[in-house]
Amino acid sequence: MIIGVDIGTSLTKAVVFDGAGVSIAQATTPSEVRHLSGGRVEQDLDQVVGTVATVVREVASRVAEPVTALALTGQGDGVWLRDAEGNAVRPAISWLDGRANALLAKWQADGVSRDVFRRTGSGMFPGCAAAILSYLDQHEPEVLDRAVVAGYCVDAVVQRLTGEITVDVSDASLPFLDPRTRQYDEKAIAACGLESRRGLFAEPAKPKTVFHLNSAGAELLGLPSGLPVTAGPFDLPASAIGAGVREPGDGILTAGTTLACQVLTDSADFDPEGEAAGMFLSTPTVGEYLRAMPAMVGTASIDWVCALLGIEVPEIAGLLDSSPPGANGVRALPFLSASGERAPFVDAAARAQFSGLSLEHGRADIVRALCESIAYAARHCFDAAGLSGRLYACGGGVRSAAWTQIFADVLGRPIVIPSDPGVGARGAVLVAAEALGQPYDVELWASSSRTVEFVPENAEFYQSGYADYQASLAAARGLWRL
Incomplete structure (x- = not known):
């Protein structure tokens, strides 16, 4: 009886599945996201840990069998700075944060972003750890001096529950x-001017690493001390695993706060x-590997238009x-995030x-x-990521038929949509098992799904619409300014 916990940006969910991968108990509770001036977005670690305790206690009370393990996943990127005991040395800085917009723009102009990409295959954006840590090193160095680890949401919670400093x-x-x-890659770290902060990066855990609840974690969750705990992968790859992505070329669309487009590949050869x-x-x-294109557009854009137009x-x-x-x-371009866009292109001014x-x-x-523009953005991302196989989808956006x-058109x-919406927690449980x-029968777990077929005449219409979108995007990129 493994409890899967998905610690999202605005919502934490705990789920228990039966042997066929069907949810038999779940609980959710909101997390607080503070949007401050200057594009700053922060969260409180204690409050987030509290949400985990709330949902775990609730879901554990709904099942008759004893809990045998805890499987954690959650939001990625941002920076969650802690001391040796796992206490926050400052509020966590979210992946949504835009305080490093100007720094990222400078790195793009100076070639730093390109240098890092050549070494790691990852494009940087304002809410990634490199930009945030470099910003803090310039503006809040005393905070970094107090920190022992600069990590992420999932490993921050793991440290509080187990005492271990780790990262997936x-x-x-x-x-x-x-x-x-x-x-x-030490040269990538040096390119961002963070050699002196190298000690803040925990070494990645080996595959199949299992941690255990310490006494404080056990008391917090109401579970036995020593209970096995797994940490990761974070929500994007966890959702791919939970949805059923198995073969190279298969992809998953996550229509959540962000529009995350991922394609599984057995090659990490990236075009420098x-x-x-x-x-x-x-x-x-x-x-x-997962070639991920997590665009900054998504359901947050829908929330914005609803508030603007006074609709539910x-x-x-x-x-x-x-x-x-x-x-x-x-026609529309959907780039409403204050920190611009990060995939399939990076521009803080978008x-x-x-x-x-x-x-x-x-x-x-x-x-x-x-809504059409966000779908065009998804196509742009999948074109860049190399989608060639089956496509799965999850997230709050796909609850809208x-x-x-x-999206399909x-x-x-x-588009294959798992019947149970908790695919992130499902993926974490599969990894834990x-x-x-x-191990569970992963094919059985992925079998409960429905397929949305595309309408051929609509797909043909959207071919020209996508060309118009690309032309509008190319024209707009020449006009954006921070």
């Missing part, structure tokens, strides 16, 4: 890990002259149905736009244009 290779993949050797964006994520299987999220379906493909000529509007257009056209149909391929020597 998936989290460490961006931006300093060479995915081929699964070791840090290509766009320095996206990342190669190491997976639990040595020799397999459930109204989106009806609005999409009342505007035809092409949104009656309204901003959204709507065009083609007239007095004849209404809310439905604006909503549909935005109308929006999922737009724009991508021109069927393998580490504990109790």
Whole structure:
């Protein structure tokens, strides 16, 4: 009886699955995300740890069998600075953060981003650890002096529950890990001016590493001391595993706060002259990688348009149905994040736009244009990542049948959607079971799903729409300024 816990940016979820991979108990609770001036986005480690305790205690109380292990996954990137006891030395800085926008732009102009990409296959963006740590080294050096480890959300929680300082290779993949050797590239660290802070980086855990609850963690969760705990991979690769991505060329679309597009590959040969964006994520299987393009567009854009137009999220379906493909000529670029875009290109100055509007257009056209533009962004990401096999999808966005149909039509391929939405926790549990020597039937776990077919005439229409999107994007990139 393994409890899977997915520590998202705004929501923490705990799930227990039966032997066929069907959820039999789950609990959720929100996390606090503080949006501050200057594009700063922070979270409180104590509050996040508290959400884990809340959902684990709740879901454990709903099952009759004793809990045998805890499998953790959660948000990646950002910086979670801690001392030797696992206490935060400052609020955690989220992957959504934009305080390092100007620094990232300078690195792009100076060739630092390109140099790091050539060594690790990872494109840097304002919310990645390199940019944030370099910013802090310039503006809050005393904070880094107090810290013992600069890690991520999942390993921060692991330290509080087990006392261990660790990091999963998936989290460490961006931006300093060479995915081929699964070791840090020291020259990449030096390129970012962080040699003096090298000691803050925990060495990546080996595959199938198992930790154990210490007395403090056991008391916090209401579980036995010594209970096995696994840590990672973080939510992007965990979702790929949980959804059923198995063969090279297969991909997964996560329509969440961000639009994460990933493709499984058995080669980490990256084009050193290509766009320095996206990342190669190491997976639990040595020799397999996920080419990830986690765009900054996603359901946060839908929340924004709902607030702007004074509508509720459930109204989106009806609005999409009342505007035809092409949104009656309204077009959009979806780059609403204050920290710009990070995949399939990196530009901290990227901003959204709507065009083609007239007095004849209404809310439905604006909503549909935005949803179509996010689907075009997904196609752009998958083109860059090399999608060639089956496509899976998960995240809050695919709960909308109308929006999922737009994704299928724009991508021109069927989309397989697992019936259970907790694919991140599911992936973490599958990894934990393998580490504990109790593997489940992964094919059985992936069998409970439905497929959304694309509409051929819509797919043909969106071919030209995608060309228009690309042209609009190319024109806009020449105008963006920080």
